[in-house]
Amino acid sequence: MENKVLYVRLPCNPIFPIGVVYLSDHVHKLFPEVEQKIFDLGAVPPLDYGTALDNCIDKFKPNLLVFSWRDIQIYAPVGGRGGNPLQNAFEFYYAKNPLIKLRGAVGGLRLAVSYYTELWRNVGLIKQALKKAKMYRPETRAVVGGGAVSVFYEQLGRSLPTGTIVSVGEGEVLLEKLIQGEDFKDQRCYVVGETSPRDRLIHEAPAPIEKTACDYDYINSIWPEFVYYLQDQDFYIGVQTKRGCPHNCCYCVYTVIEGKQVRINPADEVVAEMKQLYKRGIRNFWFTDAQFIPARKYIDDAVELLQKILDAGMDDIHWAAYIRADNLTPQLCELMAKTGMNYFEIGITSGSQELVRKMRMGYNLRVVLENCRDLKAAGFNDLVSVNYSFNVIDETYETIRQTIAYHRELERIFGADKVEPAIFFIGLQPHTHLEDYAFEKDILKPGYDPMSLMPWTARKLLWNPEPLGAFFGEVCLEAWQRNPNDFGREVMAILEEKLGCAELNEALSAPITSKKDKKQLVRVN
Ligand code: B12
Numbered sequence: 001m002e003n004k005v006l007y008v009r010l011p012c013n014p015i016f017p018i019g020v021v022y023l024s025d026h027v028h029k030l031f032p033e034v035e036q037k038i039f040d041l042g043a044v045p046p047l048d049y050g051t052a053l054d055n056c057i058d059k060f061k062p063n064l065l066v067f068s069w070r071d072i073q074i075y076a077p078v079g080g081r082g083g084n085p086l087q088n089a090f091e092f093y094y095a096k097n098p099l100i101k102l103r104g105a106v107g108g109l110r111l112a113v114s115y116y117t118e119l120w121r122n123v124g125l126i127k128q129a130l131k132k133a134k135m136y137r138p139e140t141r142a143v144v145g146g147g148a149v150s151v152f153y154e155q156l157g158r159s160l161p162t163g164t165i166v167s168v169g170e171g172e173v174l175l176e177k178l179i180q181g182e183d184f185k186d187q188r189c190y191v192v193g194e195t196s197p198r199d200r201l202i203h204e205a206p207a208p209i210e211k212t213a214c215d216y217d218y219i220n221s222i223w224p225e226f227v228y229y230l231q232d233q234d235f236y237i238g239v240q241t242k243r244g245c246p247h248n249c250c251y252c253v254y255t256v257i258e259g260k261q262v263r264i265n266p267a268d269e270v271v272a273e274m275k276q277l278y279k280r281g282i283r284n285f286w287f288t289d290a291q292f293i294p295a296r297k298y299i300d301d302a303v304e305l306l307q308k309i310l311d312a313g314m315d316d317i318h319w320a321a322y323i324r325a326d327n328l329t330p331q332l333c334e335l336m337a338k339t340g341m342n343y344f345e346i347g348i349t350s351g352s353q354e355l356v357r358k359m360r361m362g363y364n365l366r367v368v369l370e371n372c373r374d375l376k377a378a379g380f381n382d383l384v385s386v387n388y389s390f391n392v393i394d395e396t397y398e399t400i401r402q403t404i405a406y407h408r409e410l411e412r413i414f415g416a417d418k419v420e421p422a423i424f425f426i427g428l429q430p431h432t433h434l435e436d437y438a439f440e441k442d443i444l445k446p447g448y449d450p451m452s453l454m455p456w457t458a459r460k461l462l463w464n465p466e467p468l469g470a471f472f473g474e475v476c477l478e479a480w481q482r483n484p485n486d487f488g489r490e491v492m493a494i495l496e497e498k499l500g501c502a503e504l505n506e507a508l509s510a511p512i513t514s515k516k517d518k519k520q521l522v523r524v525n
């Protein structure tokens with residue numbers, strides 16, 4: 001019997017399901033005879049998930065179920081699906097007022113319930129779909145992948161049905177092999193109940209495939225609900241321009257999952273893909289790369305792409321991306337402004353060069369400032385989100401003062417209303433340098449469950465260790481109390497009131513003082 005592939009994007013906030021779109025496009029280009037369908041639970045009301053999925057399987061009768069699971073970790077300084085997770089956790093851990101502590105406990109409990117409910121619900125949907133599909137085609141297989149699965153592949157396998165294939169990273173080649181009925185053991189995956197994840201599976205390099213423009217006419221034919229995402233004029237549709245990141249930031253696992261080898265999608269193909277969306281009325285694009293300009297050697301590729309976007313006549317678009325602002329030139333800045341970049345996120349994590357070095361981020365903060373000045377001079381006048389994560393490694397009152405000095409300088413460059421400090425606390429992820437550090441410092445023991453939301457584990461995973469943990473806890477609580485709608489700026493203001501602000505030059509210099517520092521630097525290089 002012929003192969004029929006059903007892509008199920010598991011429930012998610014309304015983010016364009018670019019992962020399943022690219023996978024189905026890839027499969028179609030290789031096997032045009034294979035019938036495919038995309039079913040996006042992100043566009044279905046929660047009460048209808050089960051019935052809608054059953055109906056879809058009844059009609060389509062697939063023999064390969066491809067489940068895409070995007071996100072699991074919910075710690076963010078913003079309202080999440082079950083409330084504001086960071087606020088609840090901090091109220092519970094740090095509030096002195098017993099009523100606020102109680103509110104945090106109740107909120108935290110609500111959150112934990114919603115977190116575990118979501119996990120169980122997604123696993124339940126996978127089981128339900130597999131059972132249903134097997135009624136029509138007993139040979140049906142389920143394969144799960146996506147961002148969340150790539151991070152938590154070892155843990156998620158425990159609750160999935162026997163025989164489910166759990167995939168890490170890009171899924172194109174694995175799907176090719178499954179469709180051809182070939183052996184797929186060499187792929188970055190394992191089969192629940194049959195094989196265990198290989199040691200260092202996550203560190204294996206992804207397959208070097210060259211991406212071509214996604215064929216959106218075809219996508220529309222297998223996913224009629226696609227138009228749902230075209231209706232909202234403010235919506236940013238994902239377009240990937242490259243894969244991989246050569247950096248080593250201590251808390252990031254994506255440099256491993258996507259690999260350190262940067263693979264550029266040809267600019268003509270990216271533009272051809274954007275043009276199809278443009279013709280359908282899309283004017284907002286999110287370049288979903290881990291980093292849009294991962295290193296200086298990719299500046300020319302970014303220039304080529306942006307120039308080709310202009311040449312294609314798409315001069316009324318907006319775009320956003322994660323930008324390593326240490327890799328800009330005046331020419332690139334000009335193109336960025338001209339092509340309509342109206343939002344970007346810089347993840348410098350700290351404004352102290354010394355800490356940036358210790359966290360292995362590879363940023364030169366002085367260069368970032370110079371480039372930001374170029375960007376402003378080129379006419380960029382929109383919003384910049386600067387991601388800070390306090391208290392990652394060796395934070396002191398002095399390094400906090402330096403971060404404030406750095407942030408104030410960014411405000412002088414772009415305007416205080418244009419620079420949004422996004423205060424994140426790192427959610428510890430497996431297979432990162434930070435996890436090794438936590439083992440070394442005895443903060444976590446090998447074998448801990450990185451997905452646990454039990455208060456005693458979550459307290460360690462939501463990275464805010466003592467001696468400064470309680471201090472940051474109190475600062476954040478005060479910020480939520482004073483101005484919950486402008487949390488990041490309020491945190492900066494309170495920190496400055498309490499600690500003052502360093503000289504900018506202190507923030508930008510990172511003296512190597514000890515042997516230990518030197519050793520660390522060698523390891524970074
Ligand atoms: C760009 C991005 C964003 C942008 C998205 C913009 C947009 N309009 O698309 C923004 C900034 C908005 C964002 C926000 C968030 N993000 Co984000 N984001 C990313 C990033 C960098 C790229 C995602 C992407 O689109 N990649 C390109 C597409 C093509 O790849 P893909 O979807 O992963 O699909 C490929 C593979 O995963 C695989 N695959 C996918 N599905 C399947 C299924 C099967 C069966 C198989 C075999 C393979 C497979 O094949 C696909 C093609 O190669 C990733 C990290 C990363 N480098 O991937 C984090 C990431 C997805 N984000 C993450 C998170 C947590 C969030 C937030 C929830 C953060 C927060 N706490 O607020 C928010 C909220 C998102 C929401 N749902 O509301 C996590 C999710 C995992 C987790 N820890 O739970 C990631 C993985 C980062 C991380 N390391 O933790 N994000």
Ligand code: SF4
Nearest residue numbers: 245247249252255290
């Ligand atoms: S630059 Fe970004 S994607 Fe690359 S390793 Fe650092 S945090 Fe990860």
